[in-house]
Amino acid sequence: MLKLSIHHLTIFRSRALFVICFFSLINVTGQSIDKNYLLGKFEPSEHLQFVKISDEHGQGSAKGGYLRKETYEAFVRMHDAAIKDGVDLIIISATRNFESQKRIWENKWEGRTNVEGINLTTIEDPKARAKLILLYSSMPSTSRHHWGTDMDLNSLENSSFESGKGLKIYRWLTAHAAEYGFCQPYTSKTGGRTGYEEEKWHWSYLPLSDHFLEEYIRTVTYKDIKGFAGSNVASSIEVIRNYVQGVTCIKK
Ligand SMILES: [Zn+2]
Secondary structure (H helix, E strand, C coil): CHHHHHHHHHHHHHHHHHHHHHHHHHHHHCCCCCHHHHCCCCCHHHCCCEEECCCCCECHHHCCCEEEHHHHHHHHHHHHHHHHCCCCCCEEECCCCHHHHHHHHHHHHCCCCCECCECHHHCCCHHHHHHHHCCCCCCCCCCHHHHCCEEEECCCCHHHHCCHHHHHHHHHHHHHHHHHCEECCCCCHHHCCCCCCCCCCEEEEHHHHHHHHHHHHHHCCHHHCCCCCCHHHCCCCCHHHHHHCCCCCCCC
8 A cells, every 4th residue: 555655656746747847848948938037037046947067067157157957968968079079168157147247237337347448437428338348248138148048168258269279169169069059149240240249158058049039039128128227228229139139049
């Protein structure tokens, strides 16, 4: 009798797990992505779909950081394949929620962190000030790093990927990252892409991020981009069209 109960309990558990997995799948592939998720207004460490990055894979701000489970699993497969070719991929920035992006943005906006060697409080025009930050940093609510799908690898300098060890890493990524679902969203702008400058370090897990981008474009409006210094210029510089949509990675 006891055995039977345990057996039933096991069946119940696996059914419950199936139901949870099924609804998670709907969340990813269906229409019901919570807008606050797309805007980064959640805590990744408390989100059931997120996992912690191991110390083997994460350094700097990604040490102890989080990614979507699917993103991290795909990264680990890519990392293990790269190691066999003598390439060590290290995550140096992973999920950043609204609050974390707000700190980065406001440090620049309020002159605590210089941008291109300039203290931005010396720039009077708020649109010009925002555009300088937007060379490489997103406005809070508009970053792909909110989604747990995007990560910065190895270095935050394009030049470090242009020779030696960095060039070997970049060549490996451009040749193989797509096999694991990853894509570089911010490539050279010579082809007419708008938005951020090229970022050879930023890679996105397209099976999820493509869907989140679609949902973002469908549901987020300028009324949703608020709660930080300079947020009132978001609509005049068309940050959604020019930056959020200014990406190379779009699933065919
Ligand atoms: Zn990035």
